[in-house]
Amino acid sequence: MIPYCSSDSHIERTEKVCRMTIENYRLFTARDIPDLGEKTHVLTGSAWPEFMLQDPLANEYFGRLYVEFPYYQFVLMHPETEEIIALGNSIPLAWDRPAEELPDEGWDWAIAQGFRDREAGLTPTVQCALQVVVKDGWQGNGLSASMVRTMKSIGRRVGLSALIAPVRPNRKCDYPLTPMERYVHWRRDDGLPFDPWMRVHARLGAEVIRPCMRAMYIPGTIADWESWTGMTFPDSGRYVIPKALVPIDIDRDRDQGLYVEPNVWMRHPLNE
Numbered sequence: 001m002i003p004y005c006s007s008d009s010h011i012e013r014t015e016k017v018c019r020m021t022i023e024n025y026r027l028f029t030a031r032d033i034p035d036l037g038e039k040t041h042v043l044t045g046s047a048w049p050e051f052m053l054q055d056p057l058a059n060e061y062f063g064r065l066y067v068e069f070p071y072y073q074f075v076l077m078h079p080e081t082e083e084i085i086a087l088g089n090s091i092p093l094a095w096d097r098p099a100e101e102l103p104d105e106g107w108d109w110a111i112a113q114g115f116r117d118r119e120a121g122l123t124p125t126v127q128c129a130l131q132v133v134v135k136d137g138w139q140g141n142g143l144s145a146s147m148v149r150t151m152k153s154i155g156r157r158v159g160l161s162a163l164i165a166p167v168r169p170n171r172k173c174d175y176p177l178t179p180m181e182r183y184v185h186w187r188r189d190d191g192l193p194f195d196p197w198m199r200v201h202a203r204l205g206a207e208v209i210r211p212c213m214r215a216m217y218i219p220g221t222i223a224d225w226e227s228w229t230g231m232t233f234p235d236s237g238r239y240v241i242p243k244a245l246v247p248i249d250i251d252r253d254r255d256q257g258l259y260v261e262p263n264v265w266m267r268h269p270l271n272e
């Protein structure tokens, strides 16, 4: 059985990953740095628009990742200043069905299911990517590919069969009116995905499985949404908001705003 947390063989295998250096930065997991969650809180917060930090399931579970799945949370650190340059988060899952059946609830499903599987004592089979953040000022240097590679080596070393990822295509926010089902098939002349973040995954061997249309579900009152976006919503209807992949729905009668973010499932085999 592949342990979730702490068996000696697991630690030994994972520590080999931790001792690597990447592009002159040092690599640590939350096992090496027990307060990694707090240490990376600002980095995570600064990477996302405010509304993306309001997903109820993320807020319920994210902090627990560092405590309950410490080997799957890792950072790159500057060797001299000890500044954290990049963060990667993932979770093991007990998924034994075809990848095509991965749920539409994408990210929200994955984070909650990882904890449910653990509580049920199920044996994990795959690793699910939850986040990669490269710190502002360090972006644009190809570090993100190293982060995904490192994430994969963690999963591979603990014997998981695939890294699945509910990928958030990062240029989709420039095309909020394009259906995700079409966007994920846009290609450049060289055959790689049009979207830069999908391209990073594709270059590292991932295939597109299918869009997950309800990957994140973020409700709020009208006042919440006005404060998260800095906009006003005088009428009911759909609104394009900055950095969202699709418009939000505002219902003034029910005092509700709702963002349902679509992502796309991609899959990296780990056992080839």
Ligand SMILES: CC(C)(COP(=O)(O)OP(=O)(O)OC[C@H]1O[C@@H](n2cnc3c(N)ncnc32)[C@H](O)[C@@H]1OP(=O)(O)O)[C@@H](O)C(=O)NCCC(=O)NCCS
Residues within 6 Å of the ligand: 047, 048, 130, 131, 132, 133, 134, 135, 138, 139, 140, 141, 142, 143, 144, 145, 168, 170, 171, 196, 197, 199, 200
């Ligand atoms: C997405 C992110 C991880 C990329 O990290 P990075 O190390 O700067 O990216 P890289 O230098 O490896 O570049 C990867 C690709 O993205 C492109 N890219 C980099 N920054 C970009 C940006 N701000 N907008 C659009 N494309 C960008 C690069 O051109 C490259 O594409 P190409 O080489 O195929 O042309 C980083 O921008 C980030 O942390 N963003 C905020 C959090 C996020 O969106 N995470 C991903 C989803 S979990």
